[in-house]
Amino acid sequence: MSLVRKFATVGGATLGSRVLGFGRETLMAAALGTGPMADAFYAAFRFPNLFRRLFAEGAFNAAFVPLFAKEIEANGIDGAKRFSEEVLGVLFTVLLLITIAMEVAMPWLVSWIIAPGFDVGTEKFDVTVKLAVVMFPYLMCMSLTAMLSGMLNSLHHYFAAAVAPIFLNIALIAALGYGLWTGADPLSTAWYLSWGVLVAGLLQMAVLYVGVLHAGMRFGLRRPRFTPNVKRLLWLALPAAVTGGITQINQIIGQMIASTKDGAIAVLQYADRVYQLPLGVVGIAVGVVLLPELSRALRGGHEREAANLQNRSLEFVLFLTLPAAGALWVISDEIVRVLYERGAFSTDTTSTVAATLAIYGLGLPAFVMIKSLTPGFFAREDTKTPMRITGLSVAVNCALAVSLFPLFAERGIATAEATSGWLTATLLFITLIWRGHWNWENALAFRVVRLLIATVIMAVTLNYASAALADWLVPESPLLVQLTALMMLIGLAMVVYFSVAFLIGGADASMIRRNLKRKAKPAPPLDA
Known part of the structure; x- marks a missing residue:
């Protein structure tokens, strides 16, 4: 299977999850807005969700x-099973004690x-504690x-993990629908919602276990x-957790600071949900697929x-x-208005969330680049260098957040x-080149410049079209009309960007064919 098709497999499943996530946040905005219960739930959920992203997308x-891949190659499937059982025994015990x-x-x-x-002692604080205990x-x-x-992922079965x-x-x-249907406060x-999170965790674990059994692994x-x-x-895992969770670590720091202002946590969450769509579809797909592919290539001396x-x-x-x-x-204003502005979500809230989203958008390419750069270290079993870079970035984030929030x-x-x-992203890229772990291509640099030009042209066109x-x-228009207009803007942006990118050489047919036709070596047989 080609590299792009693997990205598409993971990205497609992630896209389905993100689209449902939009539905979830739309219902959340209508039910809770940016009120105290929204702050309480998001604050309580951020903590276990931080660990989810650290483990699932990082460590x-x-x-x-x-x-695991090295164990399969050295000792076959029996060695991989033994390694998995050893890890499971320690992981389960440690997690139980931590919980x-x-x-x-x-x-x-x-x-x-x-x-x-x-x-301390307010209803919002007490509710946050109780919700966090449940979740x-x-x-x-x-x-x-x-x-x-x-x-x-090591066995090249990507879909089940992406769809979970x-x-x-x-x-x-389902929880929000039930609350709205019954008129719950x-x-x-x-x-x-809190009990829904716990149920979802059990369901996801069950789906992945069935997927592993289907792949031929029993342990x-x-x-x-x-x-x-x-x-x-x-x-390897401890520094990798810090590195892989750089975005989430910065978010938890932001939440700590934002908790001093009513409604700020909810604002950050609503903005986060929108830019997480491209971040999840592209970034997670690249990170999940690239690491095992890169590890296999380096193990084989390729x-x-x-x-x-x-x-x-x-x-x-x-x-x-970039687009x-x-x-x-x-x-950003149009996106937030169409997705969220109804029920308890006011026009003023739209303005605040949109301004926050626009700034997050500028950081989006960097957030995704981190996902494509860190495998260059992790595949070589170097997790300390990215951790040191991450530590510096977290310090910069703390200083700026404390300075800029007031x-x-x-x-x-x-x-x-x-x-x-x-x-x-910049420090990771420079370090890979300095160590000789990244083969710089001048052609890639020229394409990036052309992609930036295509993005600027698209943005100007989009500004006039909006x-x-x-x-x-406007909020007074029927929702269907608003959705139609937003889809027209997105469609126009795609047509302009891709047309200009191909026209000026930011992308070309040979690039697409090269990625689509690239074949990976087959995964080791399970009966090896």
């Missing part, structure tokens, strides 16, 4: 995949880490799911033992193939994220996160 994919400790310490965690701006076991489910996902997050959105949409709706739970393989995994994989991935990332960033900057509120936090993202359709996009 396990970075540390487990190369070791118990966190549940007991939840009031302290909320007051010092999750939402230090919430006043925190989601961490245990998702960490085990991440291990199963790593196994499937859909169940979170289905569960939360915001507090009751928040409780429905059980062993007594926890810190074998050399497990120690190596943990040695340095030229590894270099080609890295360049094609960066090419793919920028080809899709997305331009569109988010130009029509001046620009939520926009200041978004600016800090976008700046931190670009700093991380003004022409302004009467269709």
Whole structure:
């Protein structure tokens, strides 16, 4: 299967999840708006969700995949099973102890880490603590799911791991639908959502387990033992968790600061949900597929193939994220108004969320580039270098967020996160080139410049088109009319961007054919 087709497999499943996520956030905006219960739920959910993204999109994919793949090559499927059982025994035990400790310490965690701006003793603080207690076991489910996902990715089975997050959105949409149907108050709706998160975690874990069984891997739970393989995994996983979760770490820092202003956490969440669509579809797809492909190429000594994989991935990332960033900057107001402005979501809230979203959009290419650059380190079992770079970026994010929030509120936090993202991507790229781990292509650099030109032309066109359709996009227009206008703008942007990109040489037919026809070597047979 070609590299682009693998990206499309993961990206397509992720797209389905993100579209459902939009439906979820639309219902959330109507039911809770940016009121205190919205702040309470999002603050409580951010903590276990942070760990979900650290494990599922960071540590396990970075540390487990190369070791699991190496075990298959060295000792066959029996060795891989043994390694999986060793990891599962330790992981399950550690997660159980962490979950118990966190549940007991939840009031302290909320007051010092999750939402230090919430006043202790208020209803919002108490509700946040209770909701977090219900949702925190989601961490245990998702960490085990991440291990199963790593196994499937190593065996070149990408779809099940990509489709599993859909169940979170289905569960939360069901909870919100039930709340709206019964006329539940915001507090009751928040409780429905919290139990929905826990149910979703169990469903996702079950789906991945069935996927692993279908792939031919059967394994059980062993007594926890810190074998050399497990120690190596943990040695790689801790820095990888920090690196892979740079965006989420910066978000939790932003949430801590935003908790001092009513409604700010919800504003950041609504903006985050929109830019997570291209970030998830492109970034997660590239990160999930590139790591096992790059690990396989390097294990086989195919340095030229590894270099080609890295360049094609960066090419793919920028080809899709530059226009997305331009569109988010130009029509953020229109996007937010059509998606959210109804019920408890007011016109003033639209303006605030849109301004925040526009700034996040500028950071989007960097956030996705990080996903395509870190596998260059992880595939070589180097997780410390990206962690050091991430540490510097987090420090910059903290300094900027604290400095800018009093001046620009939520926009200041978004600016800090976008700046931190670009700093991380730049340092990762420079380090790979300096070490000789990235084969620089002048042709790629010229294509990127042309893609930037195509993006600017698209953005200018989109600006005039949105003004022409302004009467269709006002809140008083029927929702169907607003959706039609928004789809027309997005369609026009795609036509202009792709036409200009191909016309001036930012993309060409040979580039598409090269990516589509590239064949990967087959995965090792399970009976090896």
